[in-house]
Amino acid sequence: MNNSMTTAKRRNRALALCAAPLYVFTLLFVLGPLIYMVILSFLTRAEVWGVVNEFTFKNYADLLQPVYLKTFGESLKLALLTTAIDMVLGYAFGYFMARRPPEKRRLLLLLVMVPFWTSSLMRLYGWVIIFRANGTLDTVLMGLHITKEPLKLLYTYPAVVVGMIYALLPFMILSVYTSVEKMDWSLVEAARDLGASPAKAFLTVTLKLTLPGLLTGVILTFIPSIGLFFVADILGGNKVVLVGNVIQEQLMKVHNWPFAAAMAVVLMAMTSLMIFLYRKITHVSELEGMV
Amino acid sequence: MxxxxxxxxxxxxxxxxxxxxxxxxxxxxxxxxxxxxxxxxxxxxxxxxxxxxxxxxxxxxxxxxxxxxxxxxxxxxxxxxxxxxxxxxxxxxxxxxxxxxxxxxxxxxxxxxxxxxxxxxxxxxxxxxxxxxxxxxxxxxxxxxxxxxxxxxxxxxxxxxxxxxxxxxxxxxxxxxxxxxxxxxxxxxxxxxxxxxxxxxxxxxxxxxxxxxxxxxxxxxxxxxxxxxxYVASFVGSANILTGRCAGGGDTVAVDFPGGTGSALRRDWQGREGDSVTLAVRSENVQLLSSDDSRGIPAAVTETRFAGGMLRISSKLEDGTEVVISRYGIGTDLVSGDAIRIDWAAENAVIVLPDSEVAHE
CATH class of the missing domain: 3.40.50.300 (P-loop containing nucleotide triphosphate hydrolases)
Structure with missing residues (x-):
């Protein structure tokens, strides 16, 4: 008895040792840079290159300038818009996909995954070809006599929105699909049997039970969407400026590292706050483990 | 109502x-x-x-x-x-x-x-x-x-x-x-x-x-x-299903089996002498007779076992049809291969439609 307990303890210790490199890796390469970034955001920019170890709140104070506040607002707005549209499209598609017969399901799943095999940058340039004046979209629309002259969509806000929706839609589709696929459809039949119309049965049963998947999708879409800078870069030209773009610019062109760090910290805090609020509102913990 | x-x-x-x-x-x-x-x-x-x-x-x-x-x-x-x-x-x-x-x-x-x-x-x-x-x-x-x-x-x-x-x-x-x-x-x-x-x-x-x-x-x-x-007889009552040939009779139909004759109440059966007859007889209604008895049909014991408070004796007719006999009690001298004869009262046999005559498409 005693002997077997020590064996179990020893095994636990061995397992902990196996996992140790992971902890070290995480500390070094995830937590480390994060702490460095927070520290950096309180330091002073050097005259020419790098930083001086001089504590200051200036970087955060600078963020309060209207131009930056507006950028934060713009980023948040775009992220919310992207997430909301992806929610509708992704739910519809994920639901549709999960209700196909298994062999068709596999094919659709493959189609959703295929884009991941190529670089997302390449795919965005594809959108450039579609959106540019006299590009694919214009050729089709004008060919069908729907429009008379080029729409000049490239480097506009709608182009950025479409790009964002496109880039993040698969995450929404896959997380919705996973939870719809697990649905017990006899519950929907029970609801119909008890007097619910198809819409009512969907709202009271299907949607409620697949909510965890939708919520996961929202988080997986919202977090990246607030920081994606290259979509705005490629499809928005310099007309749409997001926090991500400013950070990139401050870091790479202006070389104001402390200010870029302060901006990243605020962005991170804002995202965390949004997710915290969101989890509060949706009571996600109540739903976990139900499906 | x-x-x-x-x-x-x-x-x-x-x-x-x-x-x-x-x-x-x-x-x-x-x-x-x-x-x-x-x-x-x-x-x-x-x-x-x-x-x-x-x-x-x-x-x-x-x-x-x-x-x-x-x-x-x-x-x-x-x-x-x-x-x-x-x-x-x-x-x-x-x-x-x-x-x-x-x-x-x-x-x-x-x-x-x-x-x-x-x-x-x-x-x-x-x-x-x-x-x-x-x-x-x-x-x-x-x-x-x-x-x-x-x-x-x-x-x-x-x-x-x-x-x-x-x-x-x-x-x-x-x-x-x-x-x-x-x-x-x-x-x-x-x-x-x-x-x-x-x-x-x-x-x-x-x-x-x-x-x-x-x-x-x-x-x-x-x-x-x-x-x-x-099917109903075997599914609901676990009855034995035996098929023989009608050997005439009025309200009670005589049915010929290999080596012997059984009987059943005619009820609403419309068949005549020479027609094939399928009977359902529940195991508890089958009588076990000794092999030198003149009544009933010859059969051979294939297995005896005790199940659910009943002794169940499985036997085979000469044409291979399996017939199960249930008895209260726990002991029997019968072993596999023993020759017996089986019989039943006419009122305990029901003439049923054989599977071949039930339409299922």
Whole structure:
């Protein structure tokens, strides 16, 4: 008895040792840079290159300038818009996909995954070809006599929105699909049997039970969407400026590292706050483990 | 009691070209307990789903209280179902599950509360209202499913093997409770099972289903005492099926078997001398005679075993037909290979339709 307990303890210790490199890796390469970034955001920019170890709140104070506040607002707005549209499209598609017969399901799943095999940058340039004046979209629309002259969509806000929706839609589709696929459809039949119309049965049963998947999708879409800078870069030209773009610019062109760090910290805090609020509102913990 | 509530009129249904129902006809009276009995794949669940509106028939009609509801959506039929897996909503507690249909009907909160409390009392689950389905045992879930289905006051309650997942002791208890419930509520029950004992215990009428048709529809006594087909006789009464040739006779038909002669009451059989006759004789009605007896048919013992308080002796006729004989008692001198003769009283043999003459398409 005693002997077997020590064996179990020893095994636990061995397992902990196996996992140790992971902890070290995480500390070094995830937590480390994060702490460095927070520290950096309180330091002073050097005259020419790098930083001086001089504590200051200036970087955060600078963020309060209207131009930056507006950028934060713009980023948040775009992220919310992207997430909301992806929610509708992704739910519809994920639901549709999960209700196909298994062999068709596999094919659709493959189609959703295929884009991941190529670089997302390449795919965005594809959108450039579609959106540019006299590009694919214009050729089709004008060919069908729907429009008379080029729409000049490239480097506009709608182009950025479409790009964002496109880039993040698969995450929404896959997380919705996973939870719809697990649905017990006899519950929907029970609801119909008890007097619910198809819409009512969907709202009271299907949607409620697949909510965890939708919520996961929202988080997986919202977090990246607030920081994606290259979509705005490629499809928005310099007309749409997001926090991500400013950070990139401050870091790479202006070389104001402390200010870029302060901006990243605020962005991170804002995202965390949004997710915290969101989890509060949706009571996600109540739903976990139900499906 | 005599008012007709549900009519199924020549219902046919096939899935992917495979026909599942081949013309189902049924008339159920108010307060009647009808059981669809059959092994899996016989079409009983499909029949139930068509009544509920969860499946639509390829042809035929469904009438509820005289109105044609064949094309009516399930939510507009005054029929409720107790599903095989209970299908309780996992995200709602017991009360909310039961109140589901009442809320859809926009009933007032106090009324809902009262109805739910009554339903919980009816299924003896007072105090369980706030529990989640995952916190209940199988038997309790089953009761919640019944309560949820009956609060809607359906004209017909459909039950799809509701006791299938319960252990034997609980099954017996729930059989009694269901029967009591059905009598209290006066609702027509259409009950599905593959357990013949359950069917015989609870039903007013039993429909024995096979291959998408009712092989026989009748009271438990009729089904048990006077099976119409060989299948019904063997499925419900575990009867021996023997085929011989009619050797004449009036009210009692003599039947020739290899090496001997048996007999059966003619009842409404129309056959004549020389015709093939199929008989159903239950094992407890087969008499065991010594091999030098002049009566009966010769047979050879193949196995003896003691099961369920009965001694069961398996034997083979000369033509290879297997006949089982049941006896009370535990001991026998018979061993495999012993020659015996078997016989039965004419009134204990029922002339049935052999499988070859039953239409299943």
């Amino acid at each position: 005599e008012e007709t509530i549900l009519v199924l009129d020549k219902i046919k249904k096939s899935f992917d070209g495979v026909s599942v129902l081949n013309g189902i006809d049924l008339e159920a009276k108010r307060g009647e307990f009808i059981t669809l009995l059959g092994s899996s794949g016989c079409g009983k669940t499909t029949t139930l789903r068509i009544i509920a509106g969860l499946e639509s028939p390829d042809s035929g009609r469904v009438l509820l209280s005289g109105a044609d509801v064949t094309d009516t959506e399930p939510n507009h039929r005054n029929v409720n179902t107790v599903f095989q897996n209970y299908a309780l909503f996992p995200h709602m507690n017991v009360e909310t599950n039961i109140a589901y249909s009442l809320k859809l009907k926009k009933k007032k909160a106090p009324e809902i509360k009262k109805t739910v409390a009554e339903a919980l009392a009816l299924v003896q689950l007072e105090g369980y209202g706030k529990r989640m389905p995952s916190e209940l045992s199988g038997g309790q879930r089953q009761r919640v499913a019944i309560a949820r289905a009956v609060v809607n006051e359906p004209e017909v309650l459909l039950l799809d093997e509701p006791l299938g997942a319960l252990d034997l002791k609980l099954r017996r208890q729930m059989q009694l409770e269901l029967k009591r419930l059905q009598q209290t509520l006066g609702i027509t029950f259409i009950y599905i099972t593959h357990d013949q004992e359950e069917a015989l215990n609870m039903s007013d009428r039993i429909a024995v289903m096979r291959g998408g048709v009712f092989e026989q529809l009748g009271s438990p006594a009729e089904i048990y005492e006077l099976p119409r087909t060989a």
